[in-house]
Amino acid sequence: MKDIAPDDEVTTIGGLADGDTLHPMQQAWIDNDVAQCGYCQPGQIMAAAALVKRVKDEGREITDDDLDQIRNICRCGTYHRVREAIKAGAASM
Amino acid sequence: MRHRADDSRQGRVHPACTSTLRAAHLGDKIVSLQQNHTSVRTDYSHGLGEAITASAAKLPGGNYSLAQSIFVLSQNTPYNFGATSQLLNEIDLGFNTGSVRNVYSPNVRTAQELMVDQLADALKMDPYGFRRAYAKTDLQRAVLDRVAKEGDWGRDMEPGTAQGIGMHVEYKNTMAALVEIDCRPATVNRQIRDACTGPRVTRATYVIVPGSQCVNPTGLKAMTMGGMTGGMTGGMMGGMMGGIAMTLSASLHIKDGTPLEASWDNYRCTRQWNTPPELNIVIMDPDPDGEVGGGGEAGVAASMAAVACAYRRAVGTTPTSFPINHDELTFEPYPTVPPLPQPPTNGLDIVS
Numbered sequence: 001m002k003d004i005a006p007d008d009e010v011t012t013i014g015g016l017a018d019g020d021t022l023h024p025m026q027q028a029w030i031d032n033d034v035a036q037c038g039y040c041q042p043g044q045i046m047a048a049a050a051l052v053k054r055v056k057d058e059g060r061e062i063t064d065d066d067l068d069q070i071r072n073i074c075r076c077g078t079y080h081r082v083r084e085a086i087k088a089g090a091a092s093m
Numbered sequence: 094m095r096h097r098a099d100d101s102r103q104g105r106v107h108p109a110c111t112s113t114l115r116a117a118h119l120g121d122k123i124v125s126l127q128q129n130h131t132s133v134r135t136d137y138s139h140g141l142g143e144a145i146t147a148s149a150a151k152l153p154g155g156n157y158s159l160a161q162s163i164f165v166l167s168q169n170t171p172y173n174f175g176a177t178s179q180l181l182n183e184i185d186l187g188f189n190t191g192s193v194r195n196v197y198s199p200n201v202r203t204a205q206e207l208m209v210d211q212l213a214d215a216l217k218m219d220p221y222g223f224r225r226a227y228a229k230t231d232l233q234r235a236v237l238d239r240v241a242k243e244g245d246w247g248r249d250m251e252p253g254t255a256q257g258i259g260m261h262v263e264y265k266n267t268m269a270a271l272v273e274i275d276c277r278p279a280t281v282n283r284q285i286r287d288a289c290t291g292p293r294v295t296r297a298t299y300v301i302v303p304g305s306q307c308v309n310p311t312g313l314k315a316m317t318m319g320g321m322t323g324g325m326t327g328g329m330m331g332g333m334m335g336g337i338a339m340t341l342s343a344s345l346h347i348k349d350g351t352p353l354e355a356s357w358d359n360y361r362c363t364r365q366w367n368t369p370p371e372l373n374i375v376i377m378d379p380d381p382d383g384e385v386g387g388g389g390e391a392g393v394a395a396s397m398a399a400v401a402c403a404y405r406r407a408v409g410t411t412p413t414s415f416p417i418n419h420d421e422l423t424f425e426p427y428p429t430v431p432p433l434p435q436p437p438t439n440g441l442d443i444v445s
Contacts, residue, residue: 033315064370069285069286073357073358073364077319077320083368
């Protein structure tokens, strides 16, 4: 189990970009035209960025099994484009 | 005492239904098809979205009249099957229903396409060839040919896996879906935390002739994907994902009059672990002689039917109840009285 310390910083979707430069995952989302209604998308992008970072920390590439573990619900059903965007975003992270 | 889990336990649902079919053939001629569709009453108290029909719907017989009109105007049989009848019988069970997720079409179409596959078997024909032979229009034959080509219809498949095909005509569109399903134990029993896994659609192809024009192809593909998702579990991306869920996993479990599902995480709509790794949506040229079409739920019905037909071919028995994974509860129901378990406060606890 990992702990969250009181002085840990929490990054939200508002803090993901570097100034005017979008985070690679945000850019991949736009390039793949993922969003439909948009409601779940900040959570999807944050889950994607965190997943890719964790997998990279483990020294490996992202796999379909990793993508299958994402629980975030999208009622528009953008799942397939989410997968495509994560692969594209991971390539430039 | 009302609590937060109750927020998800009240609301409106796609009504449960039973569709029965009888077909007769004489040699290689289908001479009749009779489809009787019985459903919990679909609530049309909103009418057609304005005050006059909404008031009319609340009069005695009003809801019944709307239901019958919508059923007759929206449901069809896209094949030349001789004398064809489709009847609706709705029963008021006091359930809070809604005309959601493509209203009657996914259920009516899935039942009918399963019968189509059985007729093809009886006539010793291939499901694609049978549909092509009995399709009513050139547009239908065009989408069938294209979906068969794009989806590699008839390719060699491992035991426990199979292809299925479904066709649907609605919203002024002509559509066909071809899916591949994997029902092998290693896939069905894959372990994902608190997940309903089961058979998986591994590849999905959807072809649509979009009415008389297509203004935004990327948007239409997106909506189709959603329907496929929902229909496989019901719009086209939205449509197809909807279709997957309705065939395989998405349903409510009622105990003592209360849905056990008390959160969106409990409800088994399509999730990443149900999403087809391969998805291809093809928008063909619009039909200049057609009418302006709609795309919001256009992906649901054909996808749900294709998944059901693929499942039938993969396991060798005809499924008669959906979703396939309904019986097994894959979550611990929240209590109906407080206290409720607190939500997790450290997300790091639940990632590996």
